[in-house]
Amino acid sequence: QVQLVESGGGLVQPGxxxxxxxxxxxxxxRFYSMDWYRQxxxxxRELVARLIxxxxxxHPDSMKGRFTTSRDDALNTVYLQMNNLExxxxxxxxxxxxxxxxxxxxxxxxxxxxxxx
Numbered sequence: 001q002v003q004l005v006e007s008g009g010g011l012v013q014p015g016x017x018x019x020x021x022x023x024x025x026x027x028x029x030r031f032y033s034m035d036w037y038r039q040x041x042x043x044x045r046e047l048v049a050r051l052i053x054x055x056x057x058x059h060p061d062s063m064k065g066r067f068t069t070s071r072d073d074a075l076n077t078v079y080l081q082m083n084n085l086e087x088x089x090x091x092x093x094x095x096x097x098x099x100x101x102x103x104x105x106x107x108x109x110x111x112x113x114x115x116x117x
Contacts, residue, residue, distance in 0.1 A: 002026065002097050002106035009093060009111030012085055016115070020080040022095030022108055027076060028053055031105070033098045034078040036069060038091035038113075048093065051078055085115045 003025040012018050020036070028034060036048040049069040050058040057069050068081045078095065095108040 004095055004097060004106050004108040006093070006095055006108040006111045009113045011114045011116065013117050014086060014115055016085050017081070017083045018085065018113060019082070020093055020095075020111060020113075022078045022080075024076045024078075024097060028071060028073055028078070030099075031097045032100050032103075034069075034071070035096045035098060035104075036067075036078075036080045036093060037096060038089075038093045040091040043091075045094070049080055082113070085113075087115045089113065090115050 005023045006020060008018060008020040010018065022034065031053050033050050033052045035050045037045050038048050039045040047060060049067055051069045051071060059067055066082065066084050069078060071078045091113060092110040093113050094110045097105045099105050
């Protein structure tokens with residue numbers, strides 16, 4: 001079982017920024033992708049960003065320009081940089097390790113992001 005440990009959530013004002021981290025217990029090269037999802041109360045879990053280990057990153061159109069995912073191979077860690085946050089971004093954010101497209105090996109424990117003045 002892959003272990004993923006998330007950190008970096010918290011309370012931020014609208015227009016602010018946060019960076020989430022997701023540390024894996026093994027090399028990122030073992031995965032097809034590292035994904036970020038979020039789930040707000042009463043809503044379905046949605047994809048925020050996908051970092052394909054071969055080098056490509058994908059973001060839903062609504063988040064392009066605001067959310068950026070990156071990696072540090074030495075630390076087996078992926079990051080989600082979130083800028084210009086809006087109250088609608090309030091959710092629990094999860095990272096997930098996938099061994100193939102749509103095949104998830106493990107999920108992080110989730111970290112709460114609250115955007116409020």
